[in-house]
Amino acid sequence: MFRLWSKGIPEDRGGAWFLAVLAVVAVAVPLLNQLVPASSALHLSVFGITLIGKYLCYGMLALAVDLIWGYCGILSLGHAAFFSLGGYAMGMYLMRQIGPRGVYGNPILPDFMVFLNYKSLPWFWYGFNHFSLAVVMVVLTPGLLALVFGWFAFRSRVTGVYFSIITQALTYALLLAFFRNDMGFGGNNGFTDFKDILGFDLHSDGTHVVLLVVTAVALAASYMACRTIVDSRAGRVIRAIRDAESRTRFLGYPVESYKLWLFVFSAVIAGVAGALYVPQIGIINPSEFSPINSIEAVIWVAVGGRGTLYGAVAGAVLVNYAKTYLTGAFPEIWLYALGALFVLVTLFLPRGVIGLLSGRRREKADPKPIE
Amino acid sequence: MSVRDKRLQLNNVTVSFDGFKALNDLSLYVDPGELLCIIGPNGAGKTTMMDVVTGKTRPDSGTASFGDDYDLLHLSEADIVDAGIARKFQKPTVFEQLTVFENLELALAGVRSFLKTLRARITDAQHKRIQQVLDIIGLSQLRDAPGRILAHGQKQWLEIGMLLMQNPELLLVDEPVAGMTPQEIERTSELLLSLAGEHSVVVVEHDMAFVRSIARRVVVLHEGHVIAEGNMDKVQQDPKVIEVYLGV
Numbered sequence: 001m002f003r004l005w006s007k008g009i010p011e012d013r014g015g016a017w018f019l020a021v022l023a024v025v026a027v028a029v030p031l032l033n034q035l036v037p038a039s040s041a042l043h044l045s046v047f048g049i050t051l052i053g054k055y056l057c058y059g060m061l062a063l064a065v066d067l068i069w070g071y072c073g074i075l076s077l078g079h080a081a082f083f084s085l086g087g088y089a090m091g092m093y094l095m096r097q098i099g100p101r102g103v104y105g106n107p108i109l110p111d112f113m114v115f116l117n118y119k120s121l122p123w124f125w126y127g128f129n130h131f132s133l134a135v136v137m138v139v140l141t142p143g144l145l146a147l148v149f150g151w152f153a154f155r156s157r158v159t160g161v162y163f164s165i166i167t168q169a170l171t172y173a174l175l176l177a178f179f180r181n182d183m184g185f186g187g188n189n190g191f192t193d194f195k196d197i198l199g200f201d202l203h204s205d206g207t208h209v210v211l212l213v214v215t216a217v218a219l220a221a222s223y224m225a226c227r228t229i230v231d232s233r234a235g236r237v238i239r240a241i242r243d244a245e246s247r248t249r250f251l252g253y254p255v256e257s258y259k260l261w262l263f264v265f266s267a268v269i270a271g272v273a274g275a276l277y278v279p280q281i282g283i284i285n286p287s288e289f290s291p292i293n294s295i296e297a298v299i300w301v302a303v304g305g306r307g308t309l310y311g312a313v314a315g316a317v318l319v320n321y322a323k324t325y326l327t328g329a330f331p332e333i334w335l336y337a338l339g340a341l342f343v344l345v346t347l348f349l350p351r352g353v354i355g356l357l358s359g360r361r362r363e364k365a366d367p368k369p370i371e
Numbered sequence: 372m373s374v375r376d377k378r379l380q381l382n383n384v385t386v387s388f389d390g391f392k393a394l395n396d397l398s399l400y401v402d403p404g405e406l407l408c409i410i411g412p413n414g415a416g417k418t419t420m421m422d423v424v425t426g427k428t429r430p431d432s433g434t435a436s437f438g439d440d441y442d443l444l445h446l447s448e449a450d451i452v453d454a455g456i457a458r459k460f461q462k463p464t465v466f467e468q469l470t471v472f473e474n475l476e477l478a479l480a481g482v483r484s485f486l487k488t489l490r491a492r493i494t495d496a497q498h499k500r501i502q503q504v505l506d507i508i509g510l511s512q513l514r515d516a517p518g519r520i521l522a523h524g525q526k527q528w529l530e531i532g533m534l535l536m537q538n539p540e541l542l543l544v545d546e547p548v549a550g551m552t553p554q555e556i557e558r559t560s561e562l563l564l565s566l567a568g569e570h571s572v573v574v575v576e577h578d579m580a581f582v583r584s585i586a587r588r589v590v591v592l593h594e595g596h597v598i599a600e601g602n603m604d605k606v607q608q609d610p611k612v613i614e615v616y617l618g619v
Contacts, residue, residue: 234488240466247464252452
């Protein structure tokens with residue numbers, strides 16, 4: 001009778017479905033935009049592409065949150081910080097690409113610097129006219145912050161709700177810092193008015209189609225990387241840490257280093273998601289750091305289904321679709337709807353929408369309750 | 372298997388918590404291959420003694436060594452595990468979401484770092500070893516069952532199995548039969564007796580009938596100090612022990 005559990009352990013049917021859907025999106029979106037005439041009802045406007053691109057970026061952020069929360073029990077309420085830092089790094093490149101086409105026509109200084117009376121480019125803006133440096137920084141900035149922050153937090157054995165609170169404080173601190181004009185990141189207004197990326201016009205449909213396809217590929221690659229990790233022995237150690245941390249330590253596993261590397265990897269995925277988000281949306285400002293964004297990301301994961309990876313992406317898309325609809329139709333009820341959704345899912349769908357779909361709801365739900 | 376000849380030796384170990392002496396000038400030894408039972412009333416220092424041996428608690432004074440080469444007071448918890456000391460906690464903690472097999476896999480001696488476990492594959496020899504331990508602890512039938520469905524006794528055996536995967540020289544076992552059914556207790560004493568010889572085993576236990584069934588040498592702790600030592604009969608007739616235990 002115990003054969004029951006041995007079947008289907010390494011095979012990843014949900015993941016196969018997920019990648020298939022992603023592939024369909026990556027093929028259908030360009031076709032519907034480029035080949036279907038604008039007069040047709042099936043034509044996908046650039047607005048639609050941007051929306052789908054945004055959902056996919058949020059899907060990547062949700063994936064990053066699920067990797068650490070669903071599998072290792074680390075509830076980060078500051079993942080939007082890594083997302084935003086990746087976005088800012090990309091934004092700096094896009095700002096430098098504007099060059100003399102800005103309102104003030106300064107070939108070196110972005111508009112906001114001219115406006116704020118900067119005499120010269122701050123040192124940390126050097127090199128951001130090169131795409132390659134921006135890409136490096138997209139990975140490095142969130143990665144390094146997660147490394148330093150995680151090193152202190154995990155080494156001091158900060159866990160559970162305390163960890164969640166300090167991650168929330170981290171993103172709030174960054175929010176306040178990026179609001180300041182003298183930080184050199186555009187203060188309140190952030191970056192916008194982007195013109196092009198790698199020489200391609202950001203106002204053309206074609207560029208948006210390519211960005212969407214790149215995002216889909218990045219999401220698929222992140223998914224497969226996460227899947228590889230969680231299916232390896234390291235992944236079993238990570239789940240062991242979630243279930244019984246000190247027991248894992250007693251087996252000789254350096255628990256802190258597992259948490260740290262997982263946290264860093266997760267932060268990098270979030271950073272890349274942010275970097276893909278900014279050119280598609282066309283703006284990045286400090287509000288991206290606001291604590292509610294990180295909390296929303298956690299809700300996406302909870303709604304979709306913790307500890308499945310693809311469930312997190314599904315949750316991100318579903319909740320954001322609902323958000324797009326509700327904030328348009330009934331703007332005042334959105335936050336209540338979000339809160340109610342979270343409560344209902346926690347109470348009635350501990351395994352999320354995916355748990356409901358897969359029909360394998362176990363009486364005792366797998367993940368431990370939120371700590 | 373390598374030569375197993377390390378003797379655990381604690382000399383004059385004192386541990387105090389805010390003035391309360393959990394261990395008071397405690398000295399004891401465990402010979403290679405021996406099965407030693409430690410008994411004592413609540414608060415006698417049994418758990419603290421294990422904490423000292425495993426590096427969780429550092430004593431205020433005294434020495435603790437394992438063989439000639441390992442000074443337990445200056446090794447990290449992980450290094451002590453590497454030195455061959457394994458501990459089974461009172462409450463069984465197996466990994467509930469992992470299968471019995473996976474529980475044993477994680478307990479395998481060998482790679483521990485993130486980057487190495489990322490690429491680790493089970494070798495044939497390791498597979499055989501896991502199977503062997505499954506047989507020893509009697510859980511072969513349940514190898515693919517998740518830890519959470521196991522009965523209490525099965526969890527305890529699985530945990531002992533996990534310790535065995537590390538091939539320890541010394542097993543510290545804290546109250547193994549608490550909460551077990553008589554059948555489970557009997558099965559556990561067989562298991563522990565079969566392990567002695569190959570491993571040194573230290574069992575801390577309250578259950579006198581159980582101790583009597585497995586013990587060769589018994590050490591009685593009271594207020595952080597050894598008050599009696601010897602075989603079960605000798606210990607039970609010791610006036611100090613009778614006083615402490617009120618007629619056991």
